Amino acid sequence: MKAIVYQQFGTTNVLQTVEEPKPVMKADQVLVKVKAFSINPMDWKIRKGEMKLMSGSKFPKHTGTDFAGIVEEIGSSVIGIKKGDEVFGVVKNMMKEAVSAEYVAVTDSLVWKKPANISFAQAASIPVVGTAAVTALEKMGNIGPQTNILVNGATGGFGMFLLQLLKQHGANITAVTSNQGTAFAKKWGAYSVKDYKKENVLSQKATYDIVIDLSGKIGYKTAKQIMKPKALFLNPTPKPIDIPISLLGNLFRGKKHIVILSSPSTKQTDVLLSAVKNGLEIEVNKVFPFAGFKEAYDYAEQGGYIGKVVVEIN
Structure with a gap:
């Protein structure tokens, strides 16, 4: 072969x-x-x-x-x-x-x-991005219409699944993407869409309960300025050193740095297959x-x- x-x-x-x-x-x-x-x-x-x-x-x-x-x-x-x-x-x-x-x-x-x-x-x-999206959803805990979530790099494979899963929970989603991704982000569930070439979310007044950086370009230290006091930063692209440092740091801070490590399983795939059956694109x-x-x-x-x-x- x-x-x-x-x-x-x-x-x-x-x-x-x-x-x-x-x-x-x-x-x-x-x-x-x-x-x-x-x-x-x-x-x-x-x-x-x-x-x-x-x-x-x-x-x-x-x-x-x-x-x-x-x-x-x-x-x-x-x-x-x-x-x-x-x-x-x-x-x-x-x-x-x-x-x-x-x-x-x-x-x-x-x-x-x-x-x-x-x-x-x-x-x-x-499997890979779908499982990561389900894992991210689990890490977010109880979310709903009052949960303000920023998804940076929102219309790649990971974002495609995550936005649609978040939409099922009615979360208030702000998506950061390119101009060509705007229509997709809105269709998949974003309430507000920012074109990263025209707007810098880091310089705006809005703060968020959850920030997830799918592009790997913000980082926890930078994201803290737009996070609420008890907010979560979800990191799906960690470096090996991020894992122990985030665990130790979270013991002493309100703004948590959560590393996402996912491994496909039947439980998570069942969630994805159900979503596909119900129209997930x-x-x-x-x-x-x-x-x-x-x-x-x-x-x-x-x-x-x-x-x-x-x-x-x-």
């Missing part, structure tokens, strides 16, 4: 396709013929060596975390999934495993049946063919697009 690998840390230039044998399944795994996989920021953070303390420096490495496809084989202990099922899923350890290949073997607990009303590209877009900004994987990663890393970027495998 064809697979995307890299032999050293670096830019997209280190990515290449190679021939590898099909994965050998374990008893609790399913073998999936991959039809699509999505691109997430963690893909290039690992590839560039920014996460080497967790990913290690052993090569070759693969890329990609969440996928959709058709079940080719099932392990001897697998129940509830059969050959031919259309599914989507995610690898257990994104630091060590990957899905950018024609076939992937994945534990059956991390594979779910694809809703018939969405495409493989849309389904592949769900999954915007796929651009789909690239497998042969154009370098272009896909270059495009994704530039940012500024709405929704998700996906690579399809025919």
